[in-house]
Amino acid sequence: MNDYTEIIFLIASFALLILFAYLANKVDYTVQVKGTNGWNSVSHVIQALYACMYLLVILIALLAKVKNIYTIAVILASILGLSLLIPAVRKGLAKMIPINPNSHVHTFALLTSVFIPTTLFQSLIMPTSLAEVQQENITLVSTLSSIWAQNILCAVLAVMGVGYLTRRNWQQTRERLGLYRLTFKQFLGAIAVAVLFVLLQWGLTIVFTQLGLSEEQEVLKVNEALMAPLFNSAIGIISIGLAAALGEELVFRGALQPRFGIILTSILFALTHANYGLSIGTIVVLVLGFGMGYFRKRYSTTYTMVIHAAYNILVGTLDYFFP
Incomplete structure (x- = not known):
């Protein structure tokens, strides 16, 4: 394709x-x-x-x-x-x-x-093999186009899904999705939570490795090959953060969580990240989903959007400088 x-x-x-x-x-x-x-x-x-x-x-x-x-x-x-x-x-x-x-x-x-x-x-x-991925012409432009298109469409689906243009006006839609303006203190708090999530991911990875539970090498290589254009450029790393914060947070924490609850929403969140199979990474995403679900309930979807964006950008930046 x-x-x-x-x-x-x-x-x-x-x-x-x-x-x-x-x-x-x-x-x-x-x-x-x-x-x-x-x-x-x-x-x-x-x-x-x-x-x-x-x-x-x-x-x-x-x-x-x-x-x-x-x-x-x-x-x-x-x-x-x-x-x-x-x-x-x-x-x-x-x-x-x-x-x-x-x-x-x-x-x-x-x-x-x-x-x-x-x-x-x-x-x-x-599943897609590494050999098949290596034969594809994966460019930064094509990858950026795909990630932004998918997440913008997710955002539109979330907005329409909660009843915009039918049952709710824009103000009511924003409130239903949990979109509220953050104070500067809340913004800094969300950044701090993102840092803690990065440390949590690092800690879980170490624990799983010590237990002999590590990612399948084929899965890792396929994922790295597909995501390489994004992680090798500043605009790609920023896009990974901002696009996911827009689309995924509006769908999962904004639209679904108030109806499905934190547990079911977090499970769905983790499953949709299992692009290349269920793995240790799926468990890590599940744990992070629980965390963002908690902060959505305590603060707002805007708060978790900042967490998600900062987390992805931090992980992408660390992978760039410390591959």
């Missing part, structure tokens, strides 16, 4: 998700505010499409020539996704997390949150 095709596919995929988010909010608005059911059929179509996608993923996993742990994960995750279409399952889940089982928006959020890591696991049935 060339650079332009990848970007086009990324935009098309997110555009569909953003459309679904808008329509789900429109349905809830007409039911809850206007008291009409005229848009209910739209939500049923969306849910039917998700059912078809989950069934297709299961079929692809069953027919795949390569069978590994991710094949099982894909099938189980798809079954979980399908079960969320059942109202009784959502009612049971509503006893554990603050969702409305009858909300079309919450149903869409659940279906999408399970579907994204499911498709990620699907790609890991036949």
